[in-house]
Amino acid sequence: MTVNFTILGSAAGTGVPSFFCDCSGCREARKDSHYTRTRTGAFLDSGDEKILIDAPPDIRQQLIREDINHIDRIFLTHWHADHYSGLGEFEYYVRLFTGEVLPLYLPADAITDFISTFPDLEDVFHLIPWEYKQKYSFDDIALIPLPANHSVETVGFVVQTPGQNLAYFPDTAGLPKETKQQIEGIDYLICDATFYGENWYPHSHMSVEQAIQLGREVKANKTILTHLSIHYSQPVTTRQLEEELKDDKDVMIAYDGLQIKLSP
Ligand SMILES: [Zn+2]
Ligand SMILES: [Zn+2]
Known part of the structure:
Protein backbone atom coordinates (compact mmCIF):
# COMPACT_ATOMS: atom_id res chain seq x y z
CA MET A 1 0.00 0.00 0.00
CA THR A 2 1.41 3.38 -0.98
CA VAL A 3 0.19 6.46 0.84
CA ASN A 4 0.28 9.68 -1.14
CA PHE A 5 1.01 13.02 0.42
CA THR A 6 0.27 15.94 -1.89
CA ILE A 7 1.39 19.51 -1.37
CA LEU A 8 -1.74 21.46 -2.33
CA GLY A 9 -0.15 24.86 -1.74
CA SER A 10 3.39 25.98 -0.94
CA ALA A 11 3.15 29.75 -0.37
CA ALA A 12 3.17 31.89 2.76
CA GLY A 13 0.11 34.02 3.52
CA THR A 14 0.36 36.39 0.57
CA GLY A 15 0.62 33.79 -2.22
CA VAL A 16 2.90 34.03 -5.24
CA PRO A 17 2.42 36.25 -7.10
CA SER A 18 0.87 38.67 -4.64
CA PHE A 19 -1.58 41.04 -6.26
CA PHE A 20 0.27 44.04 -4.80
CA CYS A 21 3.84 42.95 -5.50
CA ASP A 22 6.15 43.38 -8.45
CA CYS A 23 9.33 41.75 -7.13
CA SER A 24 11.41 39.37 -9.25
CA GLY A 25 9.74 36.30 -7.67
CA CYS A 26 6.21 37.59 -8.33
CA ARG A 27 7.18 38.62 -11.88
CA GLU A 28 8.51 35.13 -12.52
CA GLU A 49 -8.71 7.55 4.05
CA LYS A 50 -8.58 11.02 2.54
CA ILE A 51 -7.40 13.66 4.97
CA LEU A 52 -6.91 17.35 4.43
CA ILE A 53 -4.31 19.25 6.44
CA ASP A 54 -5.37 22.89 6.65
CA ALA A 55 -7.98 24.69 4.57
CA PRO A 56 -6.28 27.68 2.91
CA PRO A 57 -8.26 30.34 1.02
CA ASP A 58 -7.24 28.63 -2.26
CA ILE A 59 -8.69 25.25 -1.27
CA ARG A 60 -11.39 25.14 -3.96
CA GLN A 61 -8.93 25.60 -6.86
CA GLN A 62 -6.47 23.22 -5.21
CA LEU A 63 -9.01 20.39 -4.91
CA ILE A 64 -10.19 20.90 -8.48
CA ARG A 65 -6.61 21.05 -9.77
CA GLU A 66 -5.71 17.75 -8.06
CA ASP A 67 -9.00 16.08 -8.98
CA ILE A 68 -9.89 15.46 -5.31
CA ASN A 69 -13.63 14.98 -4.87
CA HIS A 70 -13.84 13.36 -1.45
CA ILE A 71 -12.58 14.38 2.01
CA ASP A 72 -13.05 12.26 5.15
CA ARG A 73 -11.70 14.71 7.73
CA ILE A 74 -9.72 17.91 8.15
CA PHE A 75 -6.86 18.59 10.54
CA LEU A 76 -5.82 22.21 11.17
CA THR A 77 -2.29 23.10 12.22
CA HIS A 78 -3.41 26.44 13.68
CA GLU A 91 -20.60 24.03 3.46
CA TYR A 92 -22.18 22.86 0.20
CA TYR A 93 -20.13 19.68 0.08
CA VAL A 94 -21.75 18.65 3.37
CA ARG A 95 -25.21 20.19 2.97
CA LEU A 96 -25.86 19.25 -0.65
CA PHE A 97 -23.63 16.26 -1.29
CA THR A 98 -22.49 14.02 1.58
CA GLY A 99 -25.11 14.92 4.20
CA GLU A 100 -22.56 13.89 6.84
CA VAL A 101 -20.86 16.32 9.21
CA LEU A 102 -17.16 16.63 8.54
CA PRO A 103 -14.79 15.95 11.46
CA LEU A 104 -12.57 19.01 11.99
CA TYR A 105 -9.60 18.61 14.32
CA LEU A 106 -8.37 21.97 15.55
CA PRO A 107 -6.56 23.66 18.44
CA ALA A 108 -8.69 23.86 21.60
CA ASP A 109 -7.90 27.59 21.64
CA ALA A 110 -9.51 27.99 18.21
CA ILE A 111 -12.99 26.64 19.05
CA THR A 112 -14.38 30.05 20.10
CA ASP A 113 -12.67 31.64 17.07
CA PHE A 114 -14.33 29.09 14.81
CA ILE A 115 -17.78 29.85 16.26
CA SER A 116 -17.38 33.62 15.88
CA THR A 117 -15.87 33.33 12.36
CA PHE A 118 -18.30 30.75 10.97
CA PRO A 119 -21.50 31.10 13.05
CA ASP A 120 -23.56 29.32 10.36
CA LEU A 121 -21.30 26.30 9.97
CA GLU A 122 -21.61 24.68 13.36
CA ASP A 123 -23.75 21.89 11.89
CA VAL A 124 -21.34 21.33 8.98
CA PHE A 125 -18.33 20.38 11.09
CA HIS A 126 -17.87 18.16 14.09
CA LEU A 127 -15.28 20.09 16.12
CA ILE A 128 -12.66 17.95 17.81
CA PRO A 129 -9.84 19.68 19.70
CA TRP A 130 -6.67 17.78 18.88
CA GLU A 131 -4.44 16.74 21.75
CA TYR A 132 -0.69 17.05 21.66
CA LYS A 133 1.16 13.79 21.07
CA GLN A 134 -2.07 11.80 20.72
CA LYS A 135 -1.96 9.26 17.90
CA TYR A 136 -4.98 9.60 15.58
CA SER A 137 -5.16 6.34 13.66
CA PHE A 138 -7.25 5.71 10.58
CA ASP A 139 -6.80 2.23 9.14
CA ASP A 140 -3.10 1.87 8.47
CA ILE A 141 -2.09 5.52 8.79
CA ALA A 142 -1.76 7.80 11.79
CA LEU A 143 -1.36 11.51 12.45
CA ILE A 144 0.34 12.77 15.59
CA PRO A 145 0.11 16.50 16.43
CA LEU A 146 3.38 17.74 17.90
CA PRO A 147 3.99 21.25 19.28
CA ALA A 148 5.54 23.87 16.99
CA ASN A 149 6.82 27.40 17.76
CA HIS A 150 4.44 29.95 16.28
CA SER A 151 2.53 33.04 17.39
CA VAL A 152 -0.64 31.08 18.30
CA GLU A 153 -1.24 27.51 19.48
CA THR A 154 0.22 25.47 16.62
CA VAL A 155 1.24 21.95 15.76
CA GLY A 156 2.89 20.11 12.95
CA PHE A 157 1.88 16.55 12.14
CA VAL A 158 3.90 13.40 12.02
CA VAL A 159 2.33 11.13 9.43
CA GLN A 160 3.00 7.47 10.10
CA THR A 161 2.36 4.86 7.43
CA PRO A 162 3.28 1.17 7.06
CA GLY A 163 6.14 2.50 4.93
CA GLN A 164 7.91 5.84 5.09
CA ASN A 165 7.04 8.52 7.64
CA LEU A 166 6.83 12.25 7.24
CA ALA A 167 6.80 15.35 9.45
CA TYR A 168 4.84 18.37 8.28
CA PHE A 169 5.56 21.71 10.00
CA PRO A 170 4.43 24.53 7.70
CA ASP A 171 4.47 27.31 10.33
CA THR A 172 7.16 27.16 12.96
CA ALA A 173 10.31 28.92 14.17
CA GLY A 174 12.64 26.03 14.85
CA LEU A 175 11.08 23.24 16.91
CA PRO A 176 10.73 22.53 20.63
CA LYS A 177 13.40 20.13 21.85
CA GLU A 178 10.97 17.27 22.46
CA THR A 179 9.43 17.62 19.00
CA LYS A 180 12.90 17.48 17.49
CA GLN A 181 13.62 14.25 19.35
CA GLN A 182 10.38 12.73 18.14
CA ILE A 183 11.09 13.37 14.47
CA GLU A 184 14.75 12.43 14.50
CA GLY A 185 15.74 10.44 11.43
CA ILE A 186 12.36 10.98 9.74
CA ASP A 187 12.15 10.15 6.02
CA TYR A 188 10.73 13.55 5.04
CA LEU A 189 10.66 16.85 6.90
CA ILE A 190 8.43 19.37 5.16
CA CYS A 191 8.96 22.68 6.86
CA ASP A 192 8.53 26.40 7.09
CA ALA A 193 11.02 28.32 4.93
CA THR A 194 9.09 31.58 4.74
CA PHE A 195 12.02 33.96 4.40
CA TYR A 196 14.97 34.18 2.08
CA GLY A 197 17.76 36.21 3.68
CA GLU A 198 16.80 38.10 6.81
CA ASN A 199 14.04 36.52 8.93
CA TRP A 200 11.61 39.29 9.86
CA TYR A 201 9.63 37.07 12.25
CA PRO A 202 12.24 34.93 14.01
CA HIS A 203 9.74 33.90 16.69
CA SER A 204 7.15 32.49 14.30
CA HIS A 205 8.82 31.51 11.02
CA MET A 206 12.09 30.29 9.52
CA SER A 207 14.28 31.28 6.63
CA VAL A 208 15.41 28.92 3.88
CA GLU A 209 18.79 28.66 5.57
CA GLN A 210 17.30 27.91 9.01
CA ALA A 211 14.96 25.28 7.56
CA ILE A 212 17.88 23.48 5.89
CA GLN A 213 19.79 23.64 9.15
CA LEU A 214 16.84 22.17 11.07
CA GLY A 215 16.60 19.31 8.58
CA ARG A 216 20.27 18.51 9.19
CA GLU A 217 19.87 18.77 12.94
CA VAL A 218 17.02 16.24 13.09
CA LYS A 219 18.79 14.08 10.47
CA ALA A 220 15.84 14.09 8.08
CA ASN A 221 16.51 12.02 4.98
CA LYS A 222 14.98 14.74 2.87
CA THR A 223 14.02 18.29 3.79
CA ILE A 224 11.33 19.92 1.68
CA LEU A 225 10.99 23.69 1.95
CA THR A 226 7.46 25.07 1.98
CA HIS A 227 5.40 28.13 3.06
CA LEU A 228 7.73 30.15 0.84
CA SER A 229 7.05 33.87 0.65
CA ILE A 230 9.53 34.41 -2.22
CA HIS A 231 9.48 38.12 -1.57
CA TYR A 232 9.13 39.20 2.07
CA SER A 233 12.62 40.27 3.11
CA GLN A 234 14.83 39.57 0.11
CA PRO A 235 13.00 38.65 -3.10
CA VAL A 236 14.21 35.52 -4.86
CA THR A 237 12.93 33.61 -7.86
CA THR A 238 12.24 29.90 -7.72
CA ARG A 239 14.82 29.43 -10.49
CA GLN A 240 17.47 31.21 -8.39
CA LEU A 241 16.58 29.05 -5.39
CA GLU A 242 16.77 25.88 -7.47
CA GLU A 243 20.16 26.92 -8.79
CA GLU A 244 21.42 27.69 -5.30
CA LEU A 245 20.26 24.34 -3.88
CA LYS A 246 21.02 22.12 -6.85
CA ASP A 247 24.02 20.39 -5.27
CA ASP A 248 22.23 19.66 -2.01
CA LYS A 249 20.59 16.30 -2.68
CA ASP A 250 18.91 16.22 0.74
CA VAL A 251 16.96 19.43 0.18
CA MET A 252 14.16 20.18 -2.20
CA ILE A 253 11.83 23.10 -2.83
CA ALA A 254 8.12 22.35 -2.55
CA TYR A 255 5.82 23.30 -5.37
CA ASP A 256 2.05 23.16 -5.74
CA GLY A 257 1.03 19.65 -6.72
CA LEU A 258 4.20 17.95 -5.48
CA GLN A 259 3.36 14.32 -4.65
CA ILE A 260 5.33 12.37 -2.12
CA LYS A 261 4.80 8.64 -2.23
CA LEU A 262 5.28 7.14 1.22
CA SER A 263 6.17 3.71 -0.05
CA PRO A 264 6.52 0.56 2.05
ZN1 LIG B 1 0.98 30.31 7.43
ZN1 LIG C 1 0.64 30.95 10.85
Whole structure:
Protein backbone atom coordinates (compact mmCIF):
# COMPACT_ATOMS: atom_id res chain seq x y z
CA MET A 1 0.00 0.00 0.00
CA THR A 2 1.41 3.38 -0.98
CA VAL A 3 0.19 6.46 0.84
CA ASN A 4 0.28 9.68 -1.14
CA PHE A 5 1.01 13.02 0.42
CA THR A 6 0.27 15.94 -1.89
CA ILE A 7 1.39 19.51 -1.37
CA LEU A 8 -1.74 21.46 -2.33
CA GLY A 9 -0.15 24.86 -1.74
CA SER A 10 3.39 25.98 -0.94
CA ALA A 11 3.15 29.75 -0.37
CA ALA A 12 3.17 31.89 2.76
CA GLY A 13 0.11 34.02 3.52
CA THR A 14 0.36 36.39 0.57
CA GLY A 15 0.62 33.79 -2.22
CA VAL A 16 2.90 34.03 -5.24
CA PRO A 17 2.42 36.25 -7.10
CA SER A 18 0.87 38.67 -4.64
CA PHE A 19 -1.58 41.04 -6.26
CA PHE A 20 0.27 44.04 -4.80
CA CYS A 21 3.84 42.95 -5.50
CA ASP A 22 6.15 43.38 -8.45
CA CYS A 23 9.33 41.75 -7.13
CA SER A 24 11.41 39.37 -9.25
CA GLY A 25 9.74 36.30 -7.67
CA CYS A 26 6.21 37.59 -8.33
CA ARG A 27 7.18 38.62 -11.88
CA GLU A 28 8.51 35.13 -12.52
CA ALA A 29 5.16 33.65 -11.40
CA ARG A 30 3.15 36.16 -13.46
CA LYS A 31 5.11 35.28 -16.58
CA ASP A 32 4.95 31.51 -16.11
CA SER A 33 2.10 29.94 -14.11
CA HIS A 34 4.40 26.98 -13.34
CA TYR A 35 5.94 29.24 -10.66
CA THR A 36 2.63 30.24 -9.08
CA ARG A 37 2.20 29.25 -5.43
CA THR A 38 -1.13 29.02 -3.60
CA ARG A 39 -1.41 29.12 0.18
CA THR A 40 -0.10 26.21 2.26
CA GLY A 41 -2.09 23.01 2.61
CA ALA A 42 -1.67 19.28 2.09
CA PHE A 43 -3.68 16.15 1.30
CA LEU A 44 -3.05 12.68 2.62
CA ASP A 45 -4.53 9.75 0.71
CA SER A 46 -4.21 6.10 1.69
CA GLY A 47 -6.92 4.98 -0.69
CA ASP A 48 -9.43 4.36 2.10
CA GLU A 49 -8.71 7.55 4.05
CA LYS A 50 -8.58 11.02 2.54
CA ILE A 51 -7.40 13.66 4.97
CA LEU A 52 -6.91 17.35 4.43
CA ILE A 53 -4.31 19.25 6.44
CA ASP A 54 -5.37 22.89 6.65
CA ALA A 55 -7.98 24.69 4.57
CA PRO A 56 -6.28 27.68 2.91
CA PRO A 57 -8.26 30.34 1.02
CA ASP A 58 -7.24 28.63 -2.26
CA ILE A 59 -8.69 25.25 -1.27
CA ARG A 60 -11.39 25.14 -3.96
CA GLN A 61 -8.93 25.60 -6.86
CA GLN A 62 -6.47 23.22 -5.21
CA LEU A 63 -9.01 20.39 -4.91
CA ILE A 64 -10.19 20.90 -8.48
CA ARG A 65 -6.61 21.05 -9.77
CA GLU A 66 -5.71 17.75 -8.06
CA ASP A 67 -9.00 16.08 -8.98
CA ILE A 68 -9.89 15.46 -5.31
CA ASN A 69 -13.63 14.98 -4.87
CA HIS A 70 -13.84 13.36 -1.45
CA ILE A 71 -12.58 14.38 2.01
CA ASP A 72 -13.05 12.26 5.15
CA ARG A 73 -11.70 14.71 7.73
CA ILE A 74 -9.72 17.91 8.15
CA PHE A 75 -6.86 18.59 10.54
CA LEU A 76 -5.82 22.21 11.17
CA THR A 77 -2.29 23.10 12.22
CA HIS A 78 -3.41 26.44 13.68
CA TRP A 79 -5.93 29.25 13.50
CA HIS A 80 -4.38 31.71 11.04
CA ALA A 81 -6.39 32.88 8.03
CA ASP A 82 -3.99 31.43 5.45
CA HIS A 83 -4.68 28.00 7.00
CA TYR A 84 -8.39 28.10 7.93
CA SER A 85 -10.21 30.63 5.76
CA GLY A 86 -11.12 28.04 3.11
CA LEU A 87 -13.33 26.11 5.56
CA GLY A 88 -16.46 27.82 4.20
CA GLU A 89 -15.95 25.91 0.93
CA PHE A 90 -17.11 22.72 2.63
CA GLU A 91 -20.60 24.03 3.46
CA TYR A 92 -22.18 22.86 0.20
CA TYR A 93 -20.13 19.68 0.08
CA VAL A 94 -21.75 18.65 3.37
CA ARG A 95 -25.21 20.19 2.97
CA LEU A 96 -25.86 19.25 -0.65
CA PHE A 97 -23.63 16.26 -1.29
CA THR A 98 -22.49 14.02 1.58
CA GLY A 99 -25.11 14.92 4.20
CA GLU A 100 -22.56 13.89 6.84
CA VAL A 101 -20.86 16.32 9.21
CA LEU A 102 -17.16 16.63 8.54
CA PRO A 103 -14.79 15.95 11.46
CA LEU A 104 -12.57 19.01 11.99
CA TYR A 105 -9.60 18.61 14.32
CA LEU A 106 -8.37 21.97 15.55
CA PRO A 107 -6.56 23.66 18.44
CA ALA A 108 -8.69 23.86 21.60
CA ASP A 109 -7.90 27.59 21.64
CA ALA A 110 -9.51 27.99 18.21
CA ILE A 111 -12.99 26.64 19.05
CA THR A 112 -14.38 30.05 20.10
CA ASP A 113 -12.67 31.64 17.07
CA PHE A 114 -14.33 29.09 14.81
CA ILE A 115 -17.78 29.85 16.26
CA SER A 116 -17.38 33.62 15.88
CA THR A 117 -15.87 33.33 12.36
CA PHE A 118 -18.30 30.75 10.97
CA PRO A 119 -21.50 31.10 13.05
CA ASP A 120 -23.56 29.32 10.36
CA LEU A 121 -21.30 26.30 9.97
CA GLU A 122 -21.61 24.68 13.36
CA ASP A 123 -23.75 21.89 11.89
CA VAL A 124 -21.34 21.33 8.98
CA PHE A 125 -18.33 20.38 11.09
CA HIS A 126 -17.87 18.16 14.09
CA LEU A 127 -15.28 20.09 16.12
CA ILE A 128 -12.66 17.95 17.81
CA PRO A 129 -9.84 19.68 19.70
CA TRP A 130 -6.67 17.78 18.88
CA GLU A 131 -4.44 16.74 21.75
CA TYR A 132 -0.69 17.05 21.66
CA LYS A 133 1.16 13.79 21.07
CA GLN A 134 -2.07 11.80 20.72
CA LYS A 135 -1.96 9.26 17.90
CA TYR A 136 -4.98 9.60 15.58
CA SER A 137 -5.16 6.34 13.66
CA PHE A 138 -7.25 5.71 10.58
CA ASP A 139 -6.80 2.23 9.14
CA ASP A 140 -3.10 1.87 8.47
CA ILE A 141 -2.09 5.52 8.79
CA ALA A 142 -1.76 7.80 11.79
CA LEU A 143 -1.36 11.51 12.45
CA ILE A 144 0.34 12.77 15.59
CA PRO A 145 0.11 16.50 16.43
CA LEU A 146 3.38 17.74 17.90
CA PRO A 147 3.99 21.25 19.28
CA ALA A 148 5.54 23.87 16.99
CA ASN A 149 6.82 27.40 17.76
CA HIS A 150 4.44 29.95 16.28
CA SER A 151 2.53 33.04 17.39
CA VAL A 152 -0.64 31.08 18.30
CA GLU A 153 -1.24 27.51 19.48
CA THR A 154 0.22 25.47 16.62
CA VAL A 155 1.24 21.95 15.76
CA GLY A 156 2.89 20.11 12.95
CA PHE A 157 1.88 16.55 12.14
CA VAL A 158 3.90 13.40 12.02
CA VAL A 159 2.33 11.13 9.43
CA GLN A 160 3.00 7.47 10.10
CA THR A 161 2.36 4.86 7.43
CA PRO A 162 3.28 1.17 7.06
CA GLY A 163 6.14 2.50 4.93
CA GLN A 164 7.91 5.84 5.09
CA ASN A 165 7.04 8.52 7.64
CA LEU A 166 6.83 12.25 7.24
CA ALA A 167 6.80 15.35 9.45
CA TYR A 168 4.84 18.37 8.28
CA PHE A 169 5.56 21.71 10.00
CA PRO A 170 4.43 24.53 7.70
CA ASP A 171 4.47 27.31 10.33
CA THR A 172 7.16 27.16 12.96
CA ALA A 173 10.31 28.92 14.17
CA GLY A 174 12.64 26.03 14.85
CA LEU A 175 11.08 23.24 16.91
CA PRO A 176 10.73 22.53 20.63
CA LYS A 177 13.40 20.13 21.85
CA GLU A 178 10.97 17.27 22.46
CA THR A 179 9.43 17.62 19.00
CA LYS A 180 12.90 17.48 17.49
CA GLN A 181 13.62 14.25 19.35
CA GLN A 182 10.38 12.73 18.14
CA ILE A 183 11.09 13.37 14.47
CA GLU A 184 14.75 12.43 14.50
CA GLY A 185 15.74 10.44 11.43
CA ILE A 186 12.36 10.98 9.74
CA ASP A 187 12.15 10.15 6.02
CA TYR A 188 10.73 13.55 5.04
CA LEU A 189 10.66 16.85 6.90
CA ILE A 190 8.43 19.37 5.16
CA CYS A 191 8.96 22.68 6.86
CA ASP A 192 8.53 26.40 7.09
CA ALA A 193 11.02 28.32 4.93
CA THR A 194 9.09 31.58 4.74
CA PHE A 195 12.02 33.96 4.40
CA TYR A 196 14.97 34.18 2.08
CA GLY A 197 17.76 36.21 3.68
CA GLU A 198 16.80 38.10 6.81
CA ASN A 199 14.04 36.52 8.93
CA TRP A 200 11.61 39.29 9.86
CA TYR A 201 9.63 37.07 12.25
CA PRO A 202 12.24 34.93 14.01
CA HIS A 203 9.74 33.90 16.69
CA SER A 204 7.15 32.49 14.30
CA HIS A 205 8.82 31.51 11.02
CA MET A 206 12.09 30.29 9.52
CA SER A 207 14.28 31.28 6.63
CA VAL A 208 15.41 28.92 3.88
CA GLU A 209 18.79 28.66 5.57
CA GLN A 210 17.30 27.91 9.01
CA ALA A 211 14.96 25.28 7.56
CA ILE A 212 17.88 23.48 5.89
CA GLN A 213 19.79 23.64 9.15
CA LEU A 214 16.84 22.17 11.07
CA GLY A 215 16.60 19.31 8.58
CA ARG A 216 20.27 18.51 9.19
CA GLU A 217 19.87 18.77 12.94
CA VAL A 218 17.02 16.24 13.09
CA LYS A 219 18.79 14.08 10.47
CA ALA A 220 15.84 14.09 8.08
CA ASN A 221 16.51 12.02 4.98
CA LYS A 222 14.98 14.74 2.87
CA THR A 223 14.02 18.29 3.79
CA ILE A 224 11.33 19.92 1.68
CA LEU A 225 10.99 23.69 1.95
CA THR A 226 7.46 25.07 1.98
CA HIS A 227 5.40 28.13 3.06
CA LEU A 228 7.73 30.15 0.84
CA SER A 229 7.05 33.87 0.65
CA ILE A 230 9.53 34.41 -2.22
CA HIS A 231 9.48 38.12 -1.57
CA TYR A 232 9.13 39.20 2.07
CA SER A 233 12.62 40.27 3.11
CA GLN A 234 14.83 39.57 0.11
CA PRO A 235 13.00 38.65 -3.10
CA VAL A 236 14.21 35.52 -4.86
CA THR A 237 12.93 33.61 -7.86
CA THR A 238 12.24 29.90 -7.72
CA ARG A 239 14.82 29.43 -10.49
CA GLN A 240 17.47 31.21 -8.39
CA LEU A 241 16.58 29.05 -5.39
CA GLU A 242 16.77 25.88 -7.47
CA GLU A 243 20.16 26.92 -8.79
CA GLU A 244 21.42 27.69 -5.30
CA LEU A 245 20.26 24.34 -3.88
CA LYS A 246 21.02 22.12 -6.85
CA ASP A 247 24.02 20.39 -5.27
CA ASP A 248 22.23 19.66 -2.01
CA LYS A 249 20.59 16.30 -2.68
CA ASP A 250 18.91 16.22 0.74
CA VAL A 251 16.96 19.43 0.18
CA MET A 252 14.16 20.18 -2.20
CA ILE A 253 11.83 23.10 -2.83
CA ALA A 254 8.12 22.35 -2.55
CA TYR A 255 5.82 23.30 -5.37
CA ASP A 256 2.05 23.16 -5.74
CA GLY A 257 1.03 19.65 -6.72
CA LEU A 258 4.20 17.95 -5.48
CA GLN A 259 3.36 14.32 -4.65
CA ILE A 260 5.33 12.37 -2.12
CA LYS A 261 4.80 8.64 -2.23
CA LEU A 262 5.28 7.14 1.22
CA SER A 263 6.17 3.71 -0.05
CA PRO A 264 6.52 0.56 2.05
ZN1 LIG B 1 0.98 30.31 7.43
ZN1 LIG C 1 0.64 30.95 10.85
